[in-house]
Amino acid sequence: MASKENFLVGIFDNEEVLLHAVENIRDKGVKIKEVYxxxxxxxxxxxxxxxxxxxxxxxFLFGMTGTITALSTQIWMLGFDWPMIxxxxxxxxxxxxxxxxxxxxxxxxxxxxxxxxxxxxDMKPYKWPxxxxxxxxxxxxxxxxxxxxxxIGKEDIRRILKDNGASEVNExxx
Amino acid sequence: MNDTHEVSDERYxxxxxxxxxxxxxxxxxxxxxxxxxYMAMNAGHGEHGAAEHxxxxxDKNMVASLSAPAEAAAEGEHHGSAPWLKRVxxxxxxxxxxxxxxxxxxxxxIAIQYAAQAGWSAGVKRIPLAMGHWIPIAGVLMLxxxxxxxxxxxxxxxxxxxxxxxxxxxxxxDGKGGYFFWPMAKGSFPIFYVVRxxxxxxxxxxxxxxxxxxxxxxxxxGSNQHWLSARxxxxxxxxxxxxxxxxxxxxxxxSIDTHWFSTMMGWYVFASxxxxxxxxxxxxxxxxxxxxxxKVVNANHLHDLGKFVFAFSIFWTYIWFSQFMLIFYANIPExxxxxxxxxxxxxxxxxxxxxxxxxxxxPFLLLMMRxxxxxxxxxxxxCPIIIVGxxxxxxxxVTPGVMQGNGSLGLLEIGMGMIFLALFLxxxxxxxxxxxxxxxxxxxxxxxxxxxx
Numbered sequence: 001m002a003s004k005e006n007f008l009v010g011i012f013d014n015e016e017v018l019l020h021a022v023e024n025i026r027d028k029g030v031k032i033k034e035v036y037x038x039x040x041x042x043x044x045x046x047x048x049x050x051x052x053x054x055x056x057x058x059x060f061l062f063g064m065t066g067t068i069t070a071l072s073t074q075i076w077m078l079g080f081d082w083p084m085i086x087x088x089x090x091x092x093x094x095x096x097x098x099x100x101x102x103x104x105x106x107x108x109x110x111x112x113x114x115x116x117x118x119x120x121x122d123m124k125p126y127k128w129p130x131x132x133x134x135x136x137x138x139x140x141x142x143x144x145x146x147x148x149x150x151x152i153g154k155e156d157i158r159r160i161l162k163d164n165g166a167s168e169v170n171e172x173x174x
Numbered sequence: 175m176n177d178t179h180e181v182s183d184e185r186y187x188x189x190x191x192x193x194x195x196x197x198x199x200x201x202x203x204x205x206x207x208x209x210x211x212y213m214a215m216n217a218g219h220g221e222h223g224a225a226e227h228x229x230x231x232x233d234k235n236m237v238a239s240l241s242a243p244a245e246a247a248a249e250g251e252h253h254g255s256a257p258w259l260k261r262v263x264x265x266x267x268x269x270x271x272x273x274x275x276x277x278x279x280x281x282x283x284i285a286i287q288y289a290a291q292a293g294w295s296a297g298v299k300r301i302p303l304a305m306g307h308w309i310p311i312a313g314v315l316m317l318x319x320x321x322x323x324x325x326x327x328x329x330x331x332x333x334x335x336x337x338x339x340x341x342x343x344x345x346x347x348d349g350k351g352g353y354f355f356w357p358m359a360k361g362s363f364p365i366f367y368v369v370r371x372x373x374x375x376x377x378x379x380x381x382x383x384x385x386x387x388x389x390x391x392x393x394x395x396g397s398n399q400h401w402l403s404a405r406x407x408x409x410x411x412x413x414x415x416x417x418x419x420x421x422x423x424x425x426x427x428x429s430i431d432t433h434w435f436s437t438m439m440g441w442y443v444f445a446s447x448x449x450x451x452x453x454x455x456x457x458x459x460x461x462x463x464x465x466x467x468x469k470v471v472n473a474n475h476l477h478d479l480g481k482f483v484f485a486f487s488i489f490w491t492y493i494w495f496s497q498f499m500l501i502f503y504a505n506i507p508e509x510x511x512x513x514x515x516x517x518x519x520x521x522x523x524x525x526x527x528x529x530x531x532x533x534x535x536x537p538f539l540l541l542m543m544r545x546x547x548x549x550x551x552x553x554x555x556x557c558p559i560i561i562v563g564x565x566x567x568x569x570x571x572v573t574p575g576v577m578q579g580n581g582s583l584g585l586l587e588i589g590m591g592m593i594f595l596a597l598f599l600x601x602x603x604x605x606x607x608x609x610x611x612x613x614x615x616x617x618x619x620x621x622x623x624x625x626x627x
Contacts, residue, residue, distance in 0.1 A: 042626055056544065087503055095502050098495060 004173045005148055007033070008157050009132045010166035012141040015041045021164035022047040022143070028160055033146040036136035055113060062112025063105045070104035071097060132172055144172075183614070186467060188607035193600070200596035207589025214258035214586055254326045257580050263323035265587045268572040269594040270315050271426050272450075272565060275443070276598065277308030279451025281382045282415055288385075288401075288408035293621030294478050297470035297612055301458050303389060304606035305451070306382045308598055313375030316426075320371065327576050330354060330432045333361035347432050354429070370425060374418045381411040389613060396615035419444050427568075430575040434512045438497035443571070445493045449486040449533075450564040456483055457557035458602070460550045462611075470612050473548040474625045480547025487537035487560065494530070515574045521582045525570050532563030565591055 012018040018041065025032060032048060078084060079092040089096060118124065136142035143166070147154055161169045254260060280302035287295045324331045331354075334340035335347045351360035354367045384407045392400035420440030428439045436442075456479040462468050463476070501509045516522045536559050546552040566583075573581045613619060 060542070088505065089503075095499055098499070 005146065007132065007172045007174070008145045008147055008154060008161070009170045009172050010143040010145070010161040011133060011135070011168045011170070012143065012165065013139075013167050014165075015044075015141060017165040018141045018143070019043055019047050021161075021166065024164050025143075025160055028152075030145060030152055030157055030160060031150050033144045033149075036132060036142040036144070038136060038138060038140070041141070055116060058116045059109045059113045062116075063109035065112075066105040066108030067101055069108070070101040074100060130174055133170070140167075184467065184469065184611045185609075186462065186603075186606045186611045188603050192603065196596050196600050196603070199592055200600075203589050203592030203596055205589070206585050207593060210584055210586025210589050211258060211262065213584070214261055215256075217258070257577075258586075260326045260577060261581070261586055262590075263326045264573050264576045264581070265569075265590040266319055267323050267327050267426075268568050269565075269590050270312060270319055271572070272447075272568040273308060273594050273598050274312030274316060275447030276451045276454055277305055277312055278378060278415075278419075279447050280305030280455070281309065281378065281385070281411070282448070283451060283455060284385060284389075285381075285408035285411045285415070288405040289412055291405070291618075293618040294475060294625045296616045296618035296622035297468065297475060298455070298459050298479070299389070299613060299616075300606065300609065300611055301462070302451075302455050303386060303609075304602045305454065306386070307605040308601050309375065309382055310379050311597075311601060313372075313379065316375065317368075317371060320368070327430060327572075328432075330429060331364065336361035350432065367425060370421060374422055377414055377418065378411075381407055381414070385411070390609055392613060392615045393610055398617050401617050419447075427571050430572055431512060433508060434575075436497055436501070436509070436512070438493060438500075442490075442493050442497055445486065445490040446564050446567050446571075449483065449490050450561055452479070452482045452486055453557040453560040453564075456480065456553055457561070460553045460557070464550055464554075467611060470619070470623060472625075474627050475622070476550065476553060477544070477548045477627055478625075480541055480553055483553075483557065483560065484537060484541040484547065487533060487541070490564075491530070491534040491538075494534075515578075516570055519574065519579050521579075522570060522574055525566055525583060529563065529567050529570055532559055533567060536563075 010021075012021060015037065018035070018037070022032065022035065022044065026047075026049065035044060035048060037044070074097045075092060078086075078097075083091040085091075086096070123129065132144045133140065133142045143161070145157055145161075147157075150157065152160075158169050255263070283302040284299055284306070286292075287299060329335075330347050330350070332342070334342040335344040336351050336355075337343055338348075348360065352366075354360075354364040355362060356366045358365050385404050388400040388404040388407065392404075423440045423443035427443050428435065456476075459468065459471060459479060460476065463471055498513065501513060517526045537556055540552065540556050540559075541547055546556075569583060569587065573583075616622075
């Protein structure tokens with residue numbers, strides 16, 4: 001088992017306070033690991049400085065994989081490997097392949113997107129999610145700060161959090 | 175949200191320069207059209223004969239199992255007007271159906287927004303409202319044009335098709351006669367057909383006036399009651415539109431190919447109208463935004479409009495393919511003839527593929543990315559492509575059924591398209607200048623201003 005990771009967990013009651021706090025705390029040079037909130041807070045992504053998701057690119061690539069796989073499989077199977085007469089059409093005719101191609105494109109891009117999302121948001125199978133504070137599922141906004149990756153000392157960060165409206169600051173180790 | 179006051183009295187000014195540009199477009203259209211007519215009149219009989227040959231060849235190959243004698247007789251007997259005049263009639267009818275639909279989509283768009291209680295669109299609803307002013311003009315044109323073009327464009331109007339003693343008697347068309355002529359005798363005056371046309375335009379225009387009245391009254395007294403009334407009219411209109419748009423598609427487009435039928439045609443015509451209308455709304459919003467108007471619109475609203483255009487380009491393709499696929503697979507001659515005519519006959523075959531390329535491949539690839547939907551520059555490229563693409567789509571729906579192998583897409587058609595476009599934009603923009611550009615009392619405006627995606 002790896003050495004323990006220590007976190008400072010700030011609890012916020014109000015999303016307006018949270019948004020300002022995020023900006024101010026980042027300005028002070030403190031790195032925020034993640035913020036958990038019970039509902040989507042508009043502008044939080046920008047305040048945290050997150051880059052825009054690249055999920056659409058993944059979706060496109062998965063979709064293209066589906067298109068190419070479905071088309072080439074059907075062309076090879078029905079055109080060359082085992083030609084069958086269906087409805088008197090040519091062995092190699094594109095229109096009948098389109099529905100399968102379409103469905104397979106949708107299937108792969110949807111599954112691929114869900115899979116990618118689970119992996120990048122750290123929700124892999126057999127990985128128990130870290131619960132910084134159970135109240136983030138109810139009515140509190142929870143800010144997690146990884147002490148290991150911050151050069152500023154624990155007490156200084158605690159003070160900064162308090163100054164910026166955190167209603168309480170706890171310690172948490174995993 | 176605090177800039178509400180700043181934008182409240184924004185008005186579009188229809189500048190003389192813009193008007194001059196549109197009149198130039200109109201003039202250029204007239205010149206191109208006249209040139210096209212001149213060229214078509216002097217095209218000579220050689221071409222005509224060759225084309226006749228081509229259409230005869232299709233008849234032999236494809237319609238052999240169909241009631242070939244009737245078809246041949248129709249070709250022989252009803253020569254009708256000279257080919258150039260037939261082309262003029264065809265393009266007149268096709269353009270009017272196309273632009274009538276765009277005007278109608280203006281009203282349909284507004285109705286959808288009200289029925290869905292959509293908030294994001296509050297700032298742009300005046301643009302489709304302006305487009306709706308084309309509906310009465312299109313209605314009058316449609317009725318007048320119908321009487322002018324009927325003998326050449328609508329094969330089913332010929333009386334001897336319904337006379338069992340006549341050599342031209344057509345059993346299939348006779349069977350469909352009631353749909354046109356009820357309650358009068360088949361082959362007389364198609365009262366049912368004309369009443370439908372008048373009733374549809376009458377209903378659409380009535381609902382347009384009601385909804386417009388509520389939208390403009392809201393500007394003055396700010397009561398939410400207007401929004402609720404507009405929603406009520408919108409929902410009723412949507413139900414009526416659902417049926418009438420389909421029946422209109424059968425009447426105005428599908429009945430040109432009288433023998434042929436497709437249960438997808440109502441949807442197909444609607445899908446084409448809808449995506450064109452969305453593209454034009456987006457295009458006008460983008461141009462206004464660029465011209466410094468519409469301060470209430472930002473990249474988020476453009477994104478939503480772009481998503482609409484993108485999604486319904488794919489929807490149109492889906493409908494196109496659904497119609498094609500079933501006919502292709504079933505391979506019943508009286509159905510396949512429609513696509514054989516369009517894919518294998520020389521003037522139409524390139525248009526057949528251009529249609530898919532312009533209306534599916536290009537919008538799909540160009541609008542796929544989030545950024546391209548949010549940038550005016552890209553929308554200004556894609557929307558005209560879609561509008562031209564669907565103009566070609568309507569050309570392909572209407573022309574082969576009338577012109578058979580004699581059709582072509584030349585100066586005559588392009589000129590008429592320019593004339594209609596110029597007139598449509600003149601009506602739209604001059605109407606847009608008559609009321610405030612932004613509904614300052616719309617209860618959804620606040621939500622629209624805070625719209626963020």
